[in-house]
Amino acid sequence: MTEPDIFYILGNKVRRDLLSHLTCTECYFSFLSSKVNVSSTAVAKHLKIMEREGILKSYEREGPFIGPARKYYDIAISRTYVTTVTPNLFWYRGLDLGGSLIEKAEIDLSRIPLEHETLISMVASFLELTGELEKILQALQAVESRRDRLMKEIKERYLEEIGDMTQMAILHYLLLNGEATIEDLSDRLNLKEREVIVKAQELDKFIPLRIKDGIVKIDEEKLKQKLGGVEDAGED
């Protein structure tokens, strides 16, 4: 796939919704189809397009019941894309995630002058800014690689230790989006609001949440306390 084709894929809301579900858990066709508000024919078409473009791969596996094998889908790429569109700039870049990466970056724009006398000095400053941009893109690539790996571990650990897919889906959503309304989660999980609240309360036993005025988020204060507690206990 050439780079910008990702834009074509992302240019459609159903495809974005499908990708979003696929990042949370492995999905088979009828599960995915139940999560989006379009016909299963449309879902099949979008999945086929994404498979053809190399964004998804599929495999067959036996379901829990007797019957034909289910077709599962996985996201097959790990990339961050950056693009700028202004009256003066237009560029895009895809960054491969994973691999050995930088741990620190110092970005400093203050040494690059804001005002310029000559065309030469403008061009020199532009090249310097572009140098800083490269450092920023490297840092972005590093942090997203780390977040990708860690999210994988969190998902695996949650299913291993607690084993509840819906709680894990709420945690995944909160980690990616910072916070969520009960309605967001209800739409996302295809559950009634009162069912979302019950599931969030269950999740709260393991990962402290703040559920207030219809908004759910991770309670970072309590998380730090719990983390401190665990570490103190370990030091005894």
Add this chain to the structure above:
Amino acid sequence: MTEPDIFYILGNKVRRDLLSHLTCTECYFSFLSSKVNVSSTAVAKHLKIMEREGILKSYEREGPFIGPARKYYDIAISRTYVTTVTPNLFWYRGLDLGGSLIEKAEIDLSRIPLEHETLISMVASFLELTGELEKILQALQAVESRRDRLMKEIKERYLEEIGDMTQMAILHYLLLNGEATIEDLSDRLNLKEREVIVKAQELDKFIPLRIKDGIVKIDEEKLKQKLGGVEDAGED
């Protein structure tokens, strides 16, 4: 326009080519049409879509010859978009450029552990990584805002001082892409290769270039010398 519609716009090569030309100079319809390899009907359709989505604005102005006013197009947004797609993460964000922005950022991932004992510590690390990501996005927004403003100034100054649109288009391309083959520039500018070489040699009088083995790039060494020379002269 809701954010992700930009992906729809960028999902088409003709639209990307049109945007790319529009970042270099103000363009009227027949000029744009001559630069891309599709029918003028198709160009009109794509321009209309982009205008409808708020990416472009158009205005009419008299051309240099007697006749009907020409329709010009401008890019109407100034944003950087970031999106990550992996088996575990999918998100996108649009960053508005311009405005008062940070000058420095220190990104440090080294203090965030790579291995985790507990689910709680994994979640805490994920939140810390997300905090670093926010700093990176702020730095990206700042550097792109600065590059946008500076590119505008470079374009204006070049036309004011030297007045050659083709030379300026080569400079714009080199600043955005680092380097270019003669063939790239020939396609881009719709000129013969030998005409590109002549124009590059003219540009070289003002902004030092390295033209070697069919590849053109800005000669950063000579640029620094020239810049030093100008500054020294100023100090006398």
